[in-house]
Each structure stands twice: as C-alpha cells, then as structure tokens.
Amino acid sequence: MANIVFNIALGRLAYYTSLPATNDALIMVPIETSGIVADSVMRDYDDLATLLAGASNEQTTMGRKTLASVTSAVDDTNDRWNMDAADVTWTAASGNAISAVVICYDPDTTGGTDADLVPLTKHDVTMTPDGSDFTLTISDFARASSAA
Structure with a gap:
C-alpha cells in the first residue's frame, strides 16, 4: 500500500490508474537510499523531472518497470x-x-x-541489490475512499 499519494495526484488517482489514453502506462521508478527526501517534501513534486532534480536519485542500474495487468475498479462493498x-x-x-x-x-x-x-504514489521499499532477482509484491498499490 502506498506510503504517500503525491499532492498532484489527489483526486485523480482512480482516473490515471484506469489508463484512459491510447498509449499510456504506469511506470515504477526505484529511488536510491542516498539523498532521499522526506515524504513531506516528496509529496509536493508535480512531475518526475522535478522530483529527480531535487536531492532524491533514481536508481538507474535496476531500471524502470512498466506495470502490467493494472486493474482499477470500484469496490462498493468496502466503499x-x-x-x-x-x-x-x-x-x-x-x-x-x-x-x-x-x-x-x-x-x-x-x-x-x-x-x-505524473508521480502518483510512493512506496517504502528497502533493498540492497546483490545480483539476485528481486520481486516486489504488489497487493492493491493504492486505495481511495471517502472520509464520510
């Protein structure tokens, strides 16, 4: 589950994850431990370029991943x-x-x-690459609900 939702994505998360455009996708970007900024700072970035221009660094050796089998659906039972x-x-x-x-x-x-x-969510993941395969298990990477 997400640790933060970026301010730019508040109220848009369900729309973006429904992948409404012809050639759109969700991209996962690993962020290095060295230089990572606090959540209170990170949530204010409005695009990936600005995030990476700050103190936080992309871990480019591992590389970005395009998320597959993305689902985005209403759950009326749990509102x-x-x-x-x-x-x-x-x-x-x-x-x-x-x-x-x-x-x-x-x-x-x-x-x-x-x-x-557009940065949507940030997830805390602690990993030191050692040449082994690393699988990140995703189980509902985000949920949106009302505070009614």
Missing part, C-alpha cells in the same frame, strides 16, 4: 476504489540500495520526457 498491478521483478538486481519506488502515470509512452510523468 472504495482499488488499484492493483502484477508483481514486478528485477532480474539480477545490482547497483545502489533503494529505499522507495515511485509509481508514475505516463500519458504517452511513445514520446515525452520525465516532465510528462
């Missing part, structure tokens, strides 16, 4: 919207330690830059 995806595996993970992953909405996978990627 919420559930967002899920298939687990993500990095084969022979190497490079610097990570402390988080950020899931971003990419409105057009055929072009664009990090300035086009």
